[in-house]
C-alpha cells in the first residue's frame with residue numbers, strides 16, 4: 001500500500017556527509033513522502049557548497065511533496081555553527097535530538113519509518129554522553145529488549161550476536177540466554193520482514209576453527225553448540241557453529257538465508273567487501289522500522305560532492321518496502 005506517512009531521514013552528524021546525501025537525494029523525484037530531520041541553515045549552507053539548488057520547505061503533518069529539487073524538513077537546530085568535516089561536541093545534543101524525534105515520531109505513528117544518516121559515536125562520547133550506536137540507543141528509547149544489527153546487500157545478510165563492544169569483552173558477552181534471544185529475534189524477523197518461511201541461519205563460531213574441538217576455545221562446545229541443538233529441536237534450521245573463515249565461502253553461503261556472526265568485525269568486513277556502497281543496515285527486534293547506511297560520517301568527503309548516495313538510497317528503498325508491507329496504523 002502506498003505510504004501516507006513520511007519516511008523520516010535523520011541527518012546524523014551535521015559535519016559529516018549526512019546533509020550532502022540528503023541534498024543529493026532531493027535532486028530526484030521520489031515515489032514516497034520524505035521528511036528530513038535536521039537544521040535548516042546547515043542544509044542551505046551545504047547546498048551552496050555543493051552548488052545544488054534545493055527548495056527547502058518547513059514540513060507539516062500531511063505534507064507529501066516529492067518533486068525533484070524540493071525537500072521538506074523539520075527544523076531541529078544545531079547548537080554551534082557547523083564546518084563541514086570538523087566535529088564539534090557541542091552539537092552532539094542536536095544529533096541525539098534527531099534520533100529522539102525520529103524514534104518517537106515512528107512510535108506515535110507520525111512517521112512510517114526512520115532512516116538514519118551516519119553519526120559520529122566518538123564525538124557524542126566526548127560530549128559526555130555514553131553512546132555506543134543507533135542500535136542500542138533506539139532499542140532503549142523504544143523499550144525493545146533485544147535489538148539485532150543486520151547488514152544486507154544483494155546476495156548476503158549478516159546479523160551480529162554482539163554489536164559495539166571492545167573485543168576484550170566479546171567472549172564474556174556470548175551467553176546462552178543472550179545468544180538465544182538474538183537467534184529468536186533474527187529468526188522471527190527474517191520471517192516477518194523478509195517473508196522467509198523457515199529461515200536457514202548459518203552460525204559462526206567465536207574462535208578460530210570454531211574452537212578446534214575445544215583446543216582453541218570452549219565457547220562453541222559449552223554455549224553455542226548446545227543452544228543450537230536445543231533450538232533445532234524446535235524446528236529452526238541452524239547450521240553451526242561453523243568456522244567463520246570457511247562459512248564465508250560461496251559454497252557454504254548458498255546454503256543459508258542469513259549469517260549470524262558473533263561480533264562486529266567477524267561479519268561486517270565480509271559484508272562490506274561484497275557490498276559497500278549498496279548495503280543497508282537494518283535494526284531487527286524494534287517496534288519501529290529503522291534502516292541506515294553501510295558507511296560512517298566520511299568527514300574527509302563532507303562538502304566535497306564526492307559522497308556516494310547509493311547506500312542511503314538502498315536504506316530508504318528497504319524502509320519504504322517494509323513500511324508498505326506493514327498494516328496501516330489508523331490516524
Ligand SMILES: NC(=O)C1=CN([C@@H]2O[C@H](COP(=O)(O)OP(=O)(O)OC[C@H]3O[C@@H](n4cnc5c(N)ncnc54)[C@H](O)[C@@H]3O)[C@@H](O)[C@H]2O)C=CC1
Nearest residue numbers: 117118119120121122292295296297298300301306307308
Ligand atoms: N550508521 C552510522 O551512523 C555509522 C557511523 N559510523 C561512524 O562513522 C565514523 C567514521 O567511521 P570510519 O571508520 O572512518 O568510516 P567511514 O565509512 O566514515 O569512512 C571510511 C572510508 O569510506 C569512505 N566513504 C564512506 N562513506 C562514503 C560514501 N557515501 N561515498 C564515498 N566514500 C565513502 C570515506 O571517505 C573513507 O575513506 C565513526 O565515528 C563511526 O562510528 C560508522 C558506521 C556506521
Ligand SMILES: NCC(=O)COP(=O)(O)O
Nearest residue numbers: 133134135136268281292
Ligand atoms: N558498523 C555499523 C555501525 O557502526 C552502525 O551502528 P548503528 O549506529 O547503526 O548502531
